[in-house]
Amino acid sequence: MRNKQIHWPLLCLITFLLLTCPITLFAKASVSTSGLLVEYLSNPIGVDNPNPMLSWKLKSLDKNRYGQKQTAYRILVASEESLLHRHIGDYWDTGWINSGQSQQHIYQGKPLQSDRSYYWKVKVKDENGNEADWSPSNHWHMGLLQQSDWKAEWIGSETLFDPAQEDCNIVDPWFRKSFQLSKKPQQAFLHVASVGFHDLFVNGKKVSTDVMATAVTDHTKRARYVSYDIGPYLQKGVNVIGIWLGTGWSIHGPYVGKHRPNTPIVIAQLACYAHRHPGAFDQPFFRLSTDSSWKYKHSPNKLLGTWDTHKMGGELWDANEEDPDWNTSKYKDTDWKKAVQYNPKLKLSWQQVEGNSVLDEIRPISISMINDSSYLIDMGVNFAGWTSLNLEGKPGQRANIYFSEREGEKMTFGIRSGYIFDKTGKGTFTNRFNYSSGRWITIEGLTKKPDLNDIKGWLVRTNYTDHASFSCSDSLHNWIYNTVKWTYENLSLGGFIVDCPQRERLGYGGDAHATCETGMLNYGTAAFYRKWMEDWRDVAGTESIVGDMYDASFARKAVMGGRALHKGILPHTAPTYMGGGGPAWGGIVVSLPWYYYQQYNDVRILKENYDLIKNWMEFLDSHTKDGLLQRFGGKWDFLGDWLWPNATEEGMNNDSPQNLCFNNLYRIYNLKTAIEIARVIGQDQQVELWEQQVKQYTEAINEAYFDTKTVKYADGAMGNTTMALLADVVPQDYKENIWEQLEREIIVQRKGHIHVGITGGAMLFKLLRDHNRNDLIYSMTSKDTYPSWGYMKANNATTIWEMWEKDLPGHSLLHSSFLYPGAWYMDGVAGIKVHKPGYEEFVIEPPAATSTHLTWVKAHFESPYGTIRSNWKRTAGQLAMEIEVPVNTNAILKLKTADQIVIPVDGKHIQLIREDKKERIYQLASGSYNF
Template sequence: MKKLLLLALILSSALLTAQKITGLVTEGLTNPLGIDTPQPHFSWKLESDKRNVMQSAYEIKVTTDEAGLKSKVLWTSGKVTSDQSLYVPYGGSALASGQRYYWQVRVWDNKGKASGWSTPAYWQMGLLKEADWKAQWISPGYEEDPLRACPLMRKEFSIGKKVKSATAYITAHGLYEAQINGKKIGDAYLTPGWTSYSKRLQYQVYDVTGMFKQGSNAIGVTLGNGWYRGLFSLGIRKDIYGSDISLLMQVNVEYTDGTTETLVSDNSWKSSTGSILSSEIYGGETIDARKEKTGWALPGYNTAGWVGVKTQSFPKNTLIATYNEPITKHETFTPVKILTTPKGEQVIDFGQNLVGWVVVKVNGKAGDTFSISHSEVLDKEGNFYTESLRGAKAQDTYILKGGATETFEPHFTWHGFRYIKIEGYPGTLKPENFTAVVLYSDMEMTGSFTSSNELINQLQHNIEWGLRGNFLDVPTDCPQRDERLGWTGDAQVFFRTASFLRGVNNFFTKWMKDVQADQYPDGAVPYVVPNTLMDWDKGSAGWGDVATIIPWDMYVAYGDKRILENQYGSMKAWVGFIQSQSTNDLWNKGNHFGDWLFYSVNDDRDGSSAITNKYFITQCFYAHSVQLLINAAQVLGKTDDVATYTTLLGRVKNAFLKEYITPNGSTVSDTQTSYVLALQFDMLPENLRAQAAERLVANIRRYNNHLTTGFLGTPYLCHVLSRFGHANVAYDLLLQKTYPSWLYPVTKGATTIWERWDGIKTDGTFQTPDMNSYNHYAYGAIGDWMYRVMVGIDVEGDGVGYKKIQIKPLPGGDFTHASADYETPYGKVASGWKIEGNTLTLTAVVPANTTAVVCVPAAAINGITEGGKAISTSKDVEVLGVENKYVKVKVGSGSYVFTAPYQK
């Protein structure tokens, strides 16, 4: 009897723990410090190795003490009958500034079985009121030199008690690196990041509990010019946000005896300069190790020669918590080749176009000076090439102090490069003395893709590295030349691809707040965000539409309705701006980039041209933005707006038809982009769409299966072709190896996406150097089609955030297999297909607490198996029917293997 009882208890315990709760995040971040949302939202993932597992209920509890989760609970949701596992709001009493809170969750599955409580997670509130800031803004007390050497600021203090907890709150006008007792605080770089500083300045929060000791302690902070006041933006301006360089820092200390102390930046600090003689984003950094103040951030340092600081009355009401992941170090590369060019230059090749800097080890005598210049490419003759950097010097210079081996590394700059040129280096260049370090925002890697075609795999690699190189706190256009700006058009065309590759929800939540902050009173959106251009640099179709496109795409990808709530005013204002620029519902005013960098032709092939009328494009995006505003209004329950904008959309499309479509159904421009946009945005009535798709195909065939689209047409090109039954043409374009095509740069050795289709021409020469980046992600938007159509991972119906999933692969071309996986907010989804002879095998993985419609490429149900058995006999597979050469089935969570007869 006792054995039976023991067995029953073991089985009961196994059933209770069959599900596992993982991935706890607060406001989309893992154990974040510094949250200023009054009601933070909680999300988690349910993991199970069983099929058809759904959540039926959850319970959350919150406390201020991790041990209190077992007894002293601050707030509990109670058992809530719901399958919601994303964005559940905190519902307890008001949260306190600086307080840390712990939470955990348990769930019940669809069979009523409870999981165990999750491992606890935590978050810490930021400083919620301006009055919580006791620190003062301080600036260096000395007179700056013309090169603006980086300031050092320090404060020494004594701690006589044992520290229970210590939290540092730091921001700057400029960039900062902070130390306590000589050790760097945190692992972030280029902090506080880049926002619309005059309206939104982020501060960072660090747990520095373990960095203090009883007795004397010291805080040291180095400042750099950065985006705030450095030489930056088009035209290379300085002091864009202000001419000062300043620090705001506060450390809240709690001792084990219950007492507290606040350490602040104030007029008791000291300031000086050190070894960083100059530092600029475009120019690079100059470090003179002879001027290094050894031990300056340690207690007991002699501050003779240092001066005081100036307190400043800068506002604190613009301070906000940090919403996104910081820039951190990631991959490192060692040289793959050290070479001497035909010009006699000493050059190192790291084998990958990357963004970051080079750490150098060197031995020499005091005063020895060497420089490192950066470049993405070598020219046709094999020489170092920097013309495409325009006004960016992109050079780091180091002066040795002599003696032991010295290590040099930049602080407040970064470079886009594959190659470096070394001048003046004392000694022989050795691979072990040079390490390239990659920098980008620390977003979770969420997606992967592979196929049977190695060129396509390299294209995928290039897309991924284009993201890594340009997602440094803002989505920049390029990382190497004198630009590096948050171009709105580039960001919106790439968003869906980016959301597959990385967890970009926090990254874009933060950036879209700056879009809204920099939006003009008339609703116009600037070309770049944060806006560093002139007041007239605004309002271009396809660029300003970032205000509607990214919020909607974020909602679809992540399922968080708050992005629509937060951005709805901005979305509506943008549509209002377009209306103000329109006459008789035609948007036919203003300056527009059009289909930027489309394929330029010098002849008129059969009466066709790759130039698309700019106002044709504006009208298409007008309709698209109105449609997305309608979508958002429907989600938010704004029924009056739905009615108003639905009427407007009808007028906009009617005006388009009258102005831009000929009686025989051709577009006035008769270009690939014109047909793509008209079809993608449903500008044509149903009876004209098929023939428009045929005209698109005819145009592609006229160009011998080459695309001619630019920034606005390219992202939708293959989507339109596959949607209208021309998948074979989409594959012809994808696999095209000659210019212009996605694979042409791959054949030329590209390791990132190029700005131009022919950045390196067929004869080995370069495109015009005034605009020719080799790390420019916009054309990488083809990734979206590869993931959502080729492999077939997409949202199904209204199942935003992948609550409902569609797996609908589209085999084609000469591929024998392709697969991808993606970490959705609910867990990993995967799809992979393989063709062997006349059999297609489709594997699918569906995360718990979701369902999926799997579309198996087959003409009939007969002959399809799952797990080796006919699908009609599977209790886990619901057959929905046959549609457009797909057999549709509905499944719950779990892993599935389908086989089907296949004919190409």
Template sequence: MSFRVVHLKTEYVVNPLGLDESKPRLFWRLESEKRGTVQSAYRVLVSSSREALDRDEGDQWDSGKVVSASSIQVVYGGKPLQSEGQYFWKVQAWDGEGNPSGWSETAYWTMGLLDRGEWKAGWIGRKTEANVVMQPSPHVRKSFGIAGKVKRATAYATALGLYELRVNGEKVGDLFAPGFTDYDKRVQVQTYDVTPLVREGENAVGAVLGDGWYCGTVGFLGSKVYGERPFFLLQLHIELEDGTKQIVKTDSTWRTARGPILYSDMIKGEAYDARLELAGWDRPGFDDSGWEQPDVRPGYNGLLTASIEPPVRITETRRPISVRRTDAGTFIYDMGQNMVGWTEVKVRGARGAKITLSHAEMLNPDGSLYLDNLRVAVQQDHYILKGEGEERYEPRFTFHGFRYVELIGYPGEADLDTIVGKVVHSDTPRTGRLETNDAMVNRLYSNIVWGQRGNFLSVPTDCPQRDERLGWTGDAQIFARTASYNMDVSRFFTKFMWDMIDAQQPSGAFTDVAPDAGWIRHKMWNTRLNWFAPDNAGWGDAGVVIPWTLYLMYGDTRILETHYGAMVRWVEYLKANSDELVRPSYANYGDWLSIDADTPNEVLATAYFAYSAKLLSRIAGVLGEKRDEAHYDGLFRDIAAAFRRAFVDAEGRIHGATQTVYVLALQFGLLEGEQRDAAIRHLVDDIRGRGDRLSTGFLGVGYLLPALTDSGRLDVAYALLTQEAFPSWMYSIKHGATTIWERWDGWTEHNGFQTPSMNSFNHYSLGSVGEWMFRYMAGIETDPDRPGFRHAIVRPQPGGRLTEAKAEYESLYGVVSTDWKLSPDGAFRLAVRVPAGATATVVVPGSGARVDGEPANAAASPTGWTLAWQTEAAATFEIGSGEYVFESVIGAAAFAR
């Protein structure tokens, strides 16, 4: 059958476990070899058993035949969902001619513990050891028996800190669970199906605990931010074939002991003594009579919520590309890539021998590790051998940002097989690919992706190496659209929005970092002699920008509904703290790390105030809040007028005269008529006056190339993209960068390393140019009126030294791709792919357009395309799903301006 329903997901996930969403959203894709395939209707069946579903019985929900093109964000509309319920579902669809598909494959989801009263377990931990600064990682365990055959076994687990769950000797789950949240407000619960691991007879369950973000070091905010030591919570629910139910829960009957992990800290590294390993501790029959009784915490007042974020996993293993022995007898490895994770080492040696793995991003001129930029972070892991043949070690509860590894104290001659690097991050699957004929542009895109991989670990960290690694909101919002092209960040940013909500102040202000982790207290202390404000322009605005981004990229209206009130409070806070709609100049960061161009804070803050109001108006419109839509649109217009009165002179010059003030004014729609034209001229003059070089920092850089392109200066945008002189993206690439640097001047030929107090070489913010590369260079854009790429806008804009570019984006509907080539004679060829169930508007530059080899001289074609209009400069087509090839001729005038 040529028309199929495939790739079913619930809440963005294939077969998720332990949801606590009362009305989960369902997603599916269509597949068809036929062009112009659309869905005209669907039917969803949801059943409480696979057998009933196989009989086409929807005992939980039978939607009936629903006339609708929707195949994403379809809200479950059946009976109330029950705690621990299992739900199986499938879909049938009808195409545009009314032909039905067969039923899809079966998908499922399970619910978690939906009522706090269902939690009977206690929080268990180990008493603190006296006079030990960094505590060893506790092991906790419990033996239990099962009298019968197991039908289903489900573990519900979480921790204040980190945990690694073990069942009958097997590791269960992923890394760094339960993730970084504001533990005073909420902790996430992970659900595991452990049915294959639990058996009739004697069993054992246990966990190793780590300090993590709860009581370990959190950036420069110190340690024990939330608590003194880690605690573990588990309920293992077992159902036997005869219907008997059994619960194994953490309580005072468990046992605890220290183990081989002497300490583990996110910032200070880990130490492991293999001589202290507890062989068989996580298996039945282990003698734990010498272990201690655990300490049971009185309770926990925060929320226990189902895990929202994607799990942290090892996503790649990398071999080093070189190794050299130093004069001191150590070995320095080059991994060939600045990465985040850790090193696994294999070693043979005497019992009690100690080796150290030290990690760094760069090398000093003398070839030693450059460690100055780590501040107080210690990217070292220590291993003490047990002396029993070949041993392997990798850490459990820490991570590092590095390209270079120094192996210290190694017994013997190390080689390229001695270590491997483990790449670790939140498992947000790749959705974007981009390639051009220009090797340096390709390297830039690779660096952007690696920066995202290195910094998306439970929260969007600002850097993965020094004593920081916090969820900075300004960095996140400027990069959110780029991130959404590169990877599936739907759940990642959904969870981060809850972090922002938990940190939102009673005034309505969103904070600089989320989770807050004591940041507000830290900020108040460090500004105690000055007037304190909890917000920063461009940082707090993430509370509006990120939900809007998820709506555009995933068609997600629920995140808009859920956080609408919080967004209103933010904009009203800005309004209340402005003077005739002009914001004050107290923002701490401004256009962070700009180059010789300090944007006045009051200009930037007022521009972002306008932008938040503008987006809020659009969000209100999406949600059907017509009164609010009009109100906040009016507020935006009033702020824009106030901006012009306060900051724009008669010649169209904006106060500060930086590239960023012009870029923000243009992109946020703050200028009108001649003022806009003047702003474009002033922006280009500044760029040209600097030798075709940029000066923008974190907040300006993401809008720089879009503003130029939208203003008809594509030539200048490409000149900046491929500029190789300092400051530029290509400058760092010429000097070996494999990730995006925090600063344009992180290292320069004339000054060497920048100040080590603020100099990360893996910091994604300046990589926000990736958005422009997809939306403008490759030409893959979503339509705000039909979001989630239900309707794509395909408008590639070739220029500069690029003659080829191809890109693909895996939307919720399927893959949207473009592949264009421009010949020296001006012949332009564009291949476009649109997934079934979606449509696109395609704008082909140049004249004499042809489609699939035929002249585009008809308004409509029976082969899936319609010519909307055509000029000498471009032709616009409306197309359905399928693959198309467009051709045209681009004259030299197309690039001149």
């Protein structure tokens, strides 16, 4: 064998190149992918959008690096997880796409099929073009895409609701079906829709930890289904599916119709597959659907009350009817009745929002004796949710359980439950299909005093994630922030925000102005609000129902109150129809989509609701004369602001110039927001038309309501001054005067207090937040005398009240009215503000040193791109900051020139954009900063 000579010059050249040239072939990326979501949910089951939206976040693998971002991505979607492991996307392989987009990817692969699972993952390239590792595989399961995919029948009991009864006459029914399987399925999905609530059991075990399914919806039009993976619960041989129905919203008056029985009903459909990953042409080896062959029996549970205002009641549990084996295969159901088959005209659609969960355990702080058989329990906090009570009483006798928001009152708003003892005289009351609201519990009919350990409570709400935290140097502001958040959570059971959880449980549009930005800036509510906007589309074309809600002639008629209805008319609540309101109540269908778009950069919310918005504007135009909106509807249909201080004495429902002025100004604000929406989605012709209307309406309102001598709109009330500035109708020469007037009213006339209500207050805070008037908001939120949030704290409130007054009878102490500070703490005090929709670029702007007396703030917000952190501290006039900018984003840092803080500009990751006498503006690349 001949020896090979080494080519030393060539070897030296190669060595030199390896040592001096950057090596990118095997370089490690600086980021990883995480937080994969489909339709804003993690691994959802039941998706009925044929083109679902996919999103992900990036995480830094090196906390000391700056400017990290995505420069390209590749998405794989496969029909089997094993294909994904081999990096094969048989349904969608985008290939490498040069883009920094990590949000809002609309699926564009092969057509998706009903009742099939799909698996996906994503890989990205970082700022240097280095490939990151593949994300972990995620999945979603499609629901039933076509109505024709549903082969099941609706079933229920024969008992129909009798509204004449003080308590509901329907006993919540059990349904069951026994069936044989030749083998254990590798995959099995059951889709369940119910009018009323439901729990699902398979072979004696409850499926899912969710409670009170499904989300609340308009049952004159649709029912929502929840999909369950029940494969792990099934076995070869005999199996039993049990469904427990709860009456709930099935008897809500506005949902009454000839096409649907006034009783809880359910439809369910099961498909079992032999393979874990059935292919496109695989057929299930077993199917099961609800029909009249299912059997039913009364359960131990029954609704108390009639699910009406002041009559939401609670639940009555009869322990003598308990049967723990009712949903098992060993149970004999020979004496059960055959299910009644019904044929309601309802569209079936996916729930599309997180289910309700039992959260935040609450323990009582005291139990005191009232008499030998009655006891008073103080839970320590006002809350809406469930309770578990271990009780002892006389066999066969009933213990009555009353809930109250007010100390010294046995019951408020008719919230009550009951427990009938069996022969043992011992038992546990636990909620199933209703919830209570209050702080104090009175129990009558006991033979033994409960122990503290016998009592538990829980918050029950839609299980969205908490996306923010805030704390500061002032205990009052910490109390306001935490109490606002606690109140918001107690209002959000069922996929919409109620005004109050005890008296009405209605989804008021006017109140939503006070809650929606607080919700979006503190929680992961993207799926939540998208669902609620679908509810608003469902109720469109019908006016609000005020009065006897069991008059079936009201529900979804084209003519009401003798008037032909405009297609754009809206009730004041959704999906609940009932209650009073005004233009700001229906106007939420414009404001909420726009706020949502700013938060999530999801243009679908604008497109899906554009016709709703356009029809609403046309409805208002139909009540316009000489450029001014005229009063329309009945007594409760043209409210302006609501529940300002002393409002009940002054009279809120009136035709005063103040009220007419407010609603006209709100209409212009609504219209200008609609213009921005139309502009984003390319409706240029409509933009031009609406801009002409804005000009016309602005001229009309200034002529009718603006007094140039006093420089006031109407009576110069805080609400009207606010709306004039927010709607931007003030002539340029008078703007400074109007601003001075607003400042003077807050600081001088009201001595730093607020003097607006629900809608006026939400609009006031929106205006002041937009203009960085943290000084004025701080003044109003720092007071502890009437009217203020501090006044509530001083009066031992644990939730935010409905009215500024405490002692007026009949109003709620847990309400949506005044939750708007929750948004200000994030974008005003922490200074985290959206700049580009979806937070691809955002602003961090701490308040000026003179605008608050706070010395430090710590806050974070989980944006669609990741965690934004804004911590600031002032010591002896010097500002220090800790800032976190998520990967794939930029921050605009705005500082007052007077702030003594050193920003080390490097021209790359920290750039000085602008500097003048008032402020300095920097751009920060992604990374963690300490200044």
